[in-house]
Amino acid sequence: xxxxxxxxxxxxxxxxxxxxxxxxxxxxxxxxxxxxxxxxxxxxxxxxxxxxxxxxxxxxxxxxxxxxxxxxxxxxxxxxxxxxxxxxxxxxxxxxxxxxxxxxxxxxxxxxxxxxxxxxxxxxxxxxxxxxxxxxxxxxxxxxxxxxxxxxxxxxxxxxxxxxxxxxxxxxxxxxxxxxxxxxxxxxxxxxxxxxxxxxxxxxxxxxxxxxxxxxxxxxxxxxxxxxxxxxxxxxxxxxxxxxxxxxxxxxxxxxxxxxxxxxxxxxxxxxxxxxxxxxxxxxxxxxxxxxxxxxxxxxxxxxxxxxxxxxxxxxxxxxxxxxxxxxxxxxxxxxxxxxxxxxxxxxxxxxxxxxxxxxx
Numbered sequence: 001x002x003x004x005x006x007x008x009x010x011x012x013x014x015x016x017x018x019x020x021x022x023x024x025x026x027x028x029x030x031x032x033x034x035x036x037x038x039x040x041x042x043x044x045x046x047x048x049x050x051x052x053x054x055x056x057x058x059x060x061x062x063x064x065x066x067x068x069x070x071x072x073x074x075x076x077x078x079x080x081x082x083x084x085x086x087x088x089x090x091x092x093x094x095x096x097x098x099x100x101x102x103x104x105x106x107x108x109x110x111x112x113x114x115x116x117x118x119x120x121x122x123x124x125x126x127x128x129x130x131x132x133x134x135x136x137x138x139x140x141x142x143x144x145x146x147x148x149x150x151x152x153x154x155x156x157x158x159x160x161x162x163x164x165x166x167x168x169x170x171x172x173x174x175x176x177x178x179x180x181x182x183x184x185x186x187x188x189x190x191x192x193x194x195x196x197x198x199x200x201x202x203x204x205x206x207x208x209x210x211x212x213x214x215x216x217x218x219x220x221x222x223x224x225x226x227x228x229x230x231x232x233x234x235x236x237x238x239x240x241x242x243x244x245x246x247x248x249x250x251x252x253x254x255x256x257x258x259x260x261x262x263x264x265x266x267x268x269x270x271x272x273x274x275x276x277x278x279x280x281x282x283x284x285x286x287x288x289x290x291x292x293x294x295x296x297x298x299x300x301x302x303x304x305x306x307x308x309x310x311x312x313x314x315x316x317x318x319x320x321x322x323x324x325x326x327x328x329x330x331x332x333x334x335x336x337x338x339x340x341x342x343x344x345x346x347x348x349x350x351x352x353x354x355x356x357x358x359x360x361x
Contacts, residue, residue: 104161168316278305
């Protein structure tokens with residue numbers, strides 16, 4: 001898990017913009033009439049979709065361990081608009097203007113001198129940076145080689161762009177935090193996944209079912225059939241009494257809860273947990289942190305555990321492999337062109353998307 005020291009060192013190392021725009025771009029033969037690209041940025045905290053500005057700026061140049069990508073698709077995550085809103089302060093971002101979005105798919109155009117595993121023409125999936133500093137809402141972006149993964153023809157740009165934050169969060173929750181072995185070799189586990197029709201939830205259901213699990217999920221009534229089709233053994237409408245109490249229809253107590261929603265108190269989870277059950281909160285707030293600390297101090301057998309994403313290239317490569325093999329599906333809620341990115345932004349803020357919101361370049 002990230003500590004405060006990790007956070008500070010990560011962000012301070014990026015004081016100078018990871019997306020260093022340059023006027024001397026003629027050396028890259030991109031076939032462009034001009035040395036500029038279309039991008040969308042915001043100039044200050046707040047403002048929502050209306051504060052997104054369409055601009056033309058210089059194409060960024062890759063540093064030694066970076067690749068320049070011609071983007072095909074990017075996905076919007078809640079952390080993107082939360083960063084704009086100022087909810088991530090004082091850490092993000094360090095400067096304005098800021099080009100949002102971290103999760104992208106595209107084609108390698110140029111590689112830095114230290115990049116050996118990728119070449120121009122490769123199709124890839126990339127996570128541009130940690131914690132929403134972004135750069136992906138543009139025609140071109142630079143990405144670190146360690147979080148840029150080859151994308152086979154079987155994986156579309158939209159499918160790939162949906163993976164980094166949502167897919168890696170689900171993978172970390174299911175494997176590292178919940179201890180589920182995706183080859184189904186582990187002991188049987190009863191799992192509850194809340195808000196299972198969101199970006200993380202839909203991946204979490206599919207990944208959990210690769211293991212030896214019984215999966216209960218919650219979502220809205222309109223998405224019950226979808227969540228069942230992805231493998232959930234039983235699905236609760238969160239607006240019903242059973243959905244409000246989280247009680248399993250089969251009477252099972254949960255060994256693990258992957259909590260992808262908000263506003264569910266510990267008092268609701270606790271009666272539904274097995275004797276050593278734990279809740280993994282993917283969006284931990286102060287209440288979660290406090291309950292986690294007090295649980296440690298009191299040696300509570302039932303615990304709530306905050307999850308902070310630690311992105312790893314090998315895990316992203318594994319998710320791309322699962323998509324290629326047909327074992328994992330990116331559910332696309334909607335697609336928006338770059339010149340209508342405000343619509344994608346607003347849809348994410350609304351909070352009722354089923355799966356991933358994609359911007360296509």
